[in-house]
Amino acid sequence: EPTLYTVKGMAILDNDGNRILAKYYDKNVFPTSKEQKTFEKNLFSKTHRANAEIIMLDGLTCVYRSNVDLFFYVMGSSHENEVCIIRLCQVFQILSWNINLLGLFQLILMSVLNCLYDSVSSILRKNVEKRAVLDSLDIVMLAMDEICDGGIILDADATSVVQRVALRTDDIPLGEQTVAQVLQSAKEQLKWSLLK
Amino acid sequence: MITFKRDKKEEEDGGGNPFQNLEKTTVLQEARTFNNTPVNPRKCAHILTKILYLLNQGEQLGTTEATEAFFAMTKLFQSRDVILRRLVYLGIKELSSLAEDVIIVTSSLTKDMTGKEDLYRAAAIRALCTITDSSMLAAIERYMKQAIIDRSPAVSSAALVSSLHLTSVSSDVARRWANEAQEALNCDNVMVQYHALGVLYQARKADKHAVIKLVAKLMRTSPKSPYAACMLIRMAYKLLDEVDEGEELIGFIESCLRHKSEMVVYEAAHALVNLGRSGAREIGPAISVLQLFCGSPKPALRFAAVRTLNKVAMSHPAAVTACNLDLENLITDSNRSIATLAITTLLKTGAESSVDR
Numbered sequence: 187e188p189t190l191y192t193v194k195g196m197a198i199l200d201n202d203g204n205r206i207l208a209k210y211y212d213k214n215v216f217p218t219s220k221e222q223k224t225f226e227k228n229l230f231s232k233t234h235r236a237n238a239e240i241i242m243l244d245g246l247t248c249v250y251r252s253n254v255d256l257f258f259y260v261m262g263s264s265h266e267n268e269v270c271i272i273r274l275c276q277v278f279q280i281l282s283w284n285i286n287l288l289g290l291f292q293l294i295l296m297s298v299l300n301c302l303y304d305s306v307s308s309i310l311r312k313n314v315e316k317r318a319v320l321d322s323l324d325i326v327m328l329a330m331d332e333i334c335d336g337g338i339i340l341d342a343d344a345t346s347v348v349q350r351v352a353l354r355t356d357d358i359p360l361g362e363q364t365v366a367q368v369l370q371s372a373k374e375q376l377k378w379s380l381l382k
Numbered sequence: 383m384i385t386f387k388r389d390k391k392e393e394e395d396g397g398g399n400p401f402q403n404l405e406k407t408t409v410l411q412e413a414r415t416f417n418n419t420p421v422n423p424r425k426c427a428h429i430l431t432k433i434l435y436l437l438n439q440g441e442q443l444g445t446t447e448a449t450e451a452f453f454a455m456t457k458l459f460q461s462r463d464v465i466l467r468r469l470v471y472l473g474i475k476e477l478s479s480l481a482e483d484v485i486i487v488t489s490s491l492t493k494d495m496t497g498k499e500d501l502y503r504a505a506a507i508r509a510l511c512t513i514t515d516s517s518m519l520a521a522i523e524r525y526m527k528q529a530i531i532d533r534s535p536a537v538s539s540a541a542l543v544s545s546l547h548l549t550s551v552s553s554d555v556a557r558r559w560a561n562e563a564q565e566a567l568n569c570d571n572v573m574v575q576y577h578a579l580g581v582l583y584q585a586r587k588a589d590k591h592a593v594i595k596l597v598a599k600l601m602r603t604s605p606k607s608p609y610a611a612c613m614l615i616r617m618a619y620k621l622l623d624e625v626d627e628g629e630e631l632i633g634f635i636e637s638c639l640r641h642k643s644e645m646v647v648y649e650a651a652h653a654l655v656n657l658g659r660s661g662a663r664e665i666g667p668a669i670s671v672l673q674l675f676c677g678s679p680k681p682a683l684r685f686a687a688v689r690t691l692n693k694v695a696m697s698h699p700a701a702v703t704a705c706n707l708d709l710e711n712l713i714t715d716s717n718r719s720i721a722t723l724a725i726t727t728l729l730k731t732g733a734e735s736s737v738d739r
Contacts, residue, residue, distance in 0.1 A: 188616035190543075207438055220440075238681055267648060268683075270612060270645045272682040320399055327438075338580070341573055
């Protein structure tokens with residue numbers, strides 16, 4: 187039956203498989219929060235090592251991507267067009283990249299502060315990527331809400347989703363791609379210097 | 383080393399997640415801040431985020447608790463802060479099924495959906511439709527029809543998607559708003575096109591001839607939106623089950639094998655090989671496309687292709703034999719699902735010669 191209801195769920199998990207955010211759109215798929223979390227644990231244990239992009243689990247097609255210490259999942263029914271939902275997952279990841287940008291300013295401040303006052307070992311313990319998402323949790327929630335509405339793909343273009351949620355325009359000129367690229371490379375360098 | 387590890391863990395648990403160890407009662411108590419005037423947007427947004435986070439983690443709220451939180455939240459409409467307002471919309475959606483008397487926010491949301499700011503309007507429409515029941519439907523109908531044909535794609539999409547959700551409230555919503563959806567179908571935006579097609583199909587799906595007319599018309603113009611194209615292929619595929627003459631429909635699906643979007647190409651190939659009536663000749667081009675996908679660097683494409691081939695191997699093993707070499711390459715694929723599917727497919731099509739290899 188042709189329908190627009192294609193997405194069964196979306197989730198962001200941390201590197202222990204704990205839920206940061208998750209939404210399930212079909213009441214018949216994992217109706218209780220307990221079932222959802224069991225599924226997430228199972229999903230995580232099967233996907234966190236292999237970076238294989240796609241897996242079938244409990245009758246769902248799950249596509250996924252990871253980003254340092256974050257795991258992004260989009261679930262569709264097994265009859266769903268895989269290529270279509272992997273597209274959503276890409277949007278999700280690009281978005282996280284932008285969300286990290288939102289947290290970047292705190293990140294720079296933090297590192298400067300740490301360089302001055304703290305030892306390198308204390309910096310090593312900071313989990314930058316997950317933190318960035320948690321620091322902008324409100325924006326991430328709004329973004330998820332803009333990507334999928336009740337199981338219908340609302341927007342599958344990262345630029346457009348970011349435009350719809352990037353409300354803190356005073357912080358970051360997200361429209362300027364060049365600036366964003368500079369920030370990204372700065373972030374990469376910073377990350378590697380911290381991880382050394 | 384061990385102590386270091388434990389330290390690290392503790393640090394992560396305590397300092398890593400500012401939302402960990404939130405107490406429901408404490409957070410709900412904090413929500414009383416919402417009643418203060420003037421509203422402190424940063425502080426209130428943070429508290430609201432905590433409530434939304436708790437709900438997302440599966441925390442259960444009783445009706446009284448939810449209603450109290452909901453009513454406190456309505457006070458935040460006083461503030462013009464954008465993030466806060468958008469979070470309030472989210473809160474309305476999340477609490478609408480738990481709290482009582484949620485229709486109290488109808489007028490605030492109607493005001494926002496007819497206001498100037500497009501980003502408010504789209505989100506307000508979606509929030510409004512989650513609290514709308516059959517008695518309220520008539521009151522918002524005029525606004526919804528306008529929103530569907532709005533020049534802003536965000537507003538138009540929000541209204542179209544919401545009307546689909548509203549069919550669970552009143553089954554004839556889609557039919558009543560079909561004229562507007564028809565107009566939205568001509569929109570340049572790929573998502574609006576897709577959502578409009580979804581509403582039109584919902585409006586006409588009970589009437590076979592209306593669907594045939596809709597599909598026939600769209601086949602000629604071929605929708606630009608890959609999502610709409612996928613939907614159209616599914617509609618055509620379903621019609622093929624119901625009509626006797628389907629040459630045109632099959633021709634259309636075949637033409638989609640040359641679409642520039644992989645998603646549409648796959649959808650078309652999938653439809654063609656699953657048609658009960660097609661013989662080896664008809665599925666030939668589709669199999670070739672799937673064979674190409676088997677060599678794609680993208681795991682999702684390889685997975686999709688091998689899964690479909692696996693299914694066809696049951697009905698047309700001979701046609702799939704052409705892909706045997708490609709399937710053999712997939713046996714060692716790093717994605718285990720792909721490897722497993724490749725092996726089981728080969729078992730259906732393979733001959734002794736390939737077993738040796």
